[in-house]
Amino acid sequence: MNFISRYLALHYKNFISAFTRITEQPLGSLMTIVVIGIALALPAGLRVMVNNLSVMSESWDAAADFTIYLEMTVDEKNANELARNIEQRSDVDSAILIDRIEALAEFQSYSGFGEALEMLEANPLPHALVISPTDGPNSDLSELAMALEAMEETALVQLDTAWVERLRSILNLILRVVDIVTILLGFGVIVVIGNTIRLEINNRQNEIEVIKLVGGSNGYVRRPFLYSGFWYGFGGGIIAVFTIWVALSLVNSSATLLAQLYNSDYRLIGLSLKETLVLLGTGALLGWSGAAIATVRHLRDADPE
């Protein structure tokens, strides 16, 4: 117990003194930390953006409906019958008839082609059915689509959510790109911290030499540098969290305005507590790793042997 408590006390001392040393050169340290912060904020910010887009696209899932345009030969009575038949299916929640006359009237009033449409001799629109599937849009709707397509009254089946699917694929693609950016910038952070620690080792060459000559183990010599790396990475993480928060605040008012235009009360989602902790932890871990690599390489240079 005694040994452990002394060991912990030593770590704690290194932990604090590494922080003190960083604050002793505020400008240089701050520049390093800001560079790390930006490198961390970029992938994290992109993730927040993609996250917002996918949450938004989920709220459009309700619109995962089919529209069936019937053949012109199908009259209102048959269309009604058809709608009732389709509603019997277990995978269909509702089937609503959109009467061709109503549809034309609606089209005339909303499309701006009102006068042009009046010149037509006959109503060019067919009856249409709007089918809401029982399952959500993420389920496999191809069977239902094929069945609807196979009916002889069907002229055209249109899945209204096809564009949502396309958006999702694009978001997935962006996520992969973000993954690559994350890995590259993670390496960048390791290199930046590694280089900073290398300079620190050079500045403290005398101290390292003396400590080694009086019997300090490599672990003892390395520890303060590892904690320096930790603090650089952690500080960078704080800068990244702050940067994302500022960026979201700047974008938020325009996003709210945009959402209002779409009759939505959508609010931008920032970093959750868990994500914030992950970001800080990642920064600290990358800092520690960068320092570990630098110390392994450069403490050997300082070895008197």
Place this chain on the structure above:
Amino acid sequence: MIRFKNVGKRYASGREALSGASFHLEKGDMAFITGPSGAGKSTLLKLIALIERPTRGTVLIDNQNTSRIPRRRIPYFRRKIGIVFQDHKLLGDRNVFDNVALPLLIGPLRHREISRRVRAALDQVSLLEYEKSSPLSLSTGEQQRVGIARAIASRPALVIADEPTGNLDPDLSLEIMRLFERFNQVGVTILIATHDIELIDKLHYRRLRLDQGRVVEMPQPHGH
């Protein structure tokens, strides 16, 4: 305490610093290593502290064959040896107390015990009142005494010194040597490399002269 058996050391540059050096220093002894610059005095001390390894032969320290000590055990081996350098190797960014505490901080001692030992070591070199000073504010002689305090702070059984009086005038040099003498009197084994023949003529201790890479026993000067 120290036994060299036919030790050779050839550096990567091709320079042969030692070739077949043999000698034995008993526990509790004190001796000087002499010889002109470049005769291999520093190399001999470096082999003792495992800063270098011999290219042939055997070095036994406290009956331990140093060639059997793996690299990762070297720090623990060095903790048993106090080393004094010509240029003191004090750290200017911390005070005298912290410099002397360095070899104790790496070990398992508690803070209070460290303070006690640092003060005891500073007291032995008569520099207790300077514990809060920067080593840079001290004279060269005082700096060397801080270096000696650091070497003895962990109470090693063996102290080696490489030209400890190299930068000092004769009076200060003698004062430093008297310090080593005092530690020797309480049982510490001491090996000092120096080229200052005039100085060690005043002291009657065993003398080993490095000649052509070998250790030659020199007659002891007659006492006062």
